[in-house]
Amino acid sequence: MESIEIKALVNHAVADTSQGFAALYEHTVDRVFSFVAFRTNSHEDAREVTQDVFIELYKSLPRFTYQSDAAFYSFLFTIVRRQLAAYYAKTKKHETAELQEEWHGSAESAVEQNCSVTQALETLDDVSREIVVLHHWSRFTFAEIGTIINMKESAVRVRHHRARAALASILNA
Amino acid sequence: MSNDDLDNRIEKERPTLSAEEKAAVLRVIEAKVAAPTPSPYAAFIHSRTKTMTGVLVALVVIVGTTGTVAASNDAKPGDLLFPIERAAERVQLAFAGEAREAELRAQFSAERLAELREIISEETESTEAEVAASSSASTSASVTVRESGEERIAKAVTAVLDSLEDFDDRDIRVQILTELQADIDKVKIAGRSETTTNVQTEDNTRVEIKDDRIEVRDDGFRLRIDDDGDVRVQVREQDAQGSKAGVQAEESVSTNFGDHDDDYEDKWEEEYEDEDEWEFEDEEEWEDDDDDHRGRDHDEDDSDDDTEWNGSIKKFEVRVEGLKAEVRVEYGSKKLEYNTVYTTKAALIAEVALRTGLTSAELESELDLEID
Numbered sequence: 001m002e003s004i005e006i007k008a009l010v011n012h013a014v015a016d017t018s019q020g021f022a023a024l025y026e027h028t029v030d031r032v033f034s035f036v037a038f039r040t041n042s043h044e045d046a047r048e049v050t051q052d053v054f055i056e057l058y059k060s061l062p063r064f065t066y067q068s069d070a071a072f073y074s075f076l077f078t079i080v081r082r083q084l085a086a087y088y089a090k091t092k093k094h095e096t097a098e099l100q101e102e103w104h105g106s107a108e109s110a111v112e113q114n115c116s117v118t119q120a121l122e123t124l125d126d127v128s129r130e131i132v133v134l135h136h137w138s139r140f141t142f143a144e145i146g147t148i149i150n151m152k153e154s155a156v157r158v159r160h161h162r163a164r165a166a167l168a169s170i171l172n173a
Numbered sequence: 174m175s176n177d178d179l180d181n182r183i184e185k186e187r188p189t190l191s192a193e194e195k196a197a198v199l200r201v202i203e204a205k206v207a208a209p210t211p212s213p214y215a216a217f218i219h220s221r222t223k224t225m226t227g228v229l230v231a232l233v234v235i236v237g238t239t240g241t242v243a244a245s246n247d248a249k250p251g252d253l254l255f256p257i258e259r260a261a262e263r264v265q266l267a268f269a270g271e272a273r274e275a276e277l278r279a280q281f282s283a284e285r286l287a288e289l290r291e292i293i294s295e296e297t298e299s300t301e302a303e304v305a306a307s308s309s310a311s312t313s314a315s316v317t318v319r320e321s322g323e324e325r326i327a328k329a330v331t332a333v334l335d336s337l338e339d340f341d342d343r344d345i346r347v348q349i350l351t352e353l354q355a356d357i358d359k360v361k362i363a364g365r366s367e368t369t370t371n372v373q374t375e376d377n378t379r380v381e382i383k384d385d386r387i388e389v390r391d392d393g394f395r396l397r398i399d400d401d402g403d404v405r406v407q408v409r410e411q412d413a414q415g416s417k418a419g420v421q422a423e424e425s426v427s428t429n430f431g432d433h434d435d436d437y438e439d440k441w442e443e444e445y446e447d448e449d450e451w452e453f454e455d456e457e458e459w460e461d462d463d464d465d466h467r468g469r470d471h472d473e474d475d476s477d478d479d480t481e482w483n484g485s486i487k488k489f490e491v492r493v494e495g496l497k498a499e500v501r502v503e504y505g506s507k508k509l510e511y512n513t514v515y516t517t518k519a520a521l522i523a524e525v526a527l528r529t530g531l532t533s534a535e536l537e538s539e540l541d542l543e544i545d
Contacts, residue, residue: 021203022199022203025195025199025202026195026199029190029195029198029199030189030190033188033189033190034187034188034189037188038188043188046188047190047194047198050190050198051198051202054198054199054202055205058202058206059206116182117182117183117185117186118186132183136180136183136184136187137183137187137188164176164179167183168176168179171179171182
């Protein structure tokens, strides 16, 4: 069901960027923003990075051929990672730890109303954290996450399961 | 904590964009991709220059007139660096405003003229050193240059004329051409007093230096400076094949410095406008020099050779008295009268042809010979 939708959206966007792109944006912007917001210092920064991601996507789409949803998301998140890297370089936050520290102490963060889950996430290792964010916030299936972070689906499931357990214990404490 | 509780808590903290924010972001994206801001450098490169060489020269000019470009400023026509000097000048022109452009063109033309003079003086000095004895006897203001210097001079003359291309300021144009003529007038080629000098330069421009005039022409340009102060310029634009059918614009600029009738100029223009071919009376010489070039567009019907001044000869009378002949020629608005020792028909015609630039054939047809 969704597969057809993404395929149609991508093909439409490739064929007719002016019309099709808006639909593709509507469909994917939340996934991108949720992931980006977790990795940036503020809601504003997240918005800006999201914006840059879609500008990049717009430029790259003509070179993209649809094969599968996962392949498209992998393509999309390659752009996301690149834009995040550019963002880190710009804000001189190369180290995730450093970023988290800053983010943590920052009152600006729009996503810190209730920091407990976010704080709990920080106790996880990078990969587990990414899997949780991609699965819960960006709404990706384990298979899709596997393609995006280049991991076997089963391994993603195992990691996710352990991460959940860890989060539950921290949040209960 | 149950799995559902955990999921809910994670879900509660999911960062999201509001619908308004999403729409705003989309608008920004669409605005940015619709009108991408090109790099200012890219814009500069695309709008201002056509070739990589141009870009490089422009950069050097912008960064400062140093190194090669500065050195090239001293280059004279025929020198290796001369094309760079020209390129640098073109870049300056491309960046100049209208007023500044006219100023620059005048400046460049003056530079070309100065370079011509330098070349003449360089070639002269060496000649005088070589033939000091003979030249010291000369009292005229003319300078004798080495034969080998002829080509350099011709190139320099071409460069002066090139610099006048696209030059709108008629006054300065005329002034430069007058000076050019004055300079060329003084030049005598060593070992050649009465002969015609034909020079073929690289770009098919021919420079012909005679005792009474200098003619420069190429496929689209023809200039003739007479010793009585007439400067005549004709410019033609032709298509890539150089075919006559491709003549798109023809513009004649005639300037009369002397005290000639006004109708002289008109006459000249008429003659040239009606002409299909640009031919000179000594077209044969060109032919010998350069068949390839000539075959292209100058001369498709050789039989036409003698028609150029046809009708322009009003009178050609020769009275032969004993060993002397009195010659009277009227052509165009000019009049030529002189006495000569040549009394044979062929010699007379040859002499008149040389002095007037008329062809032997047309002179012969108009000859009114009287023998006392």
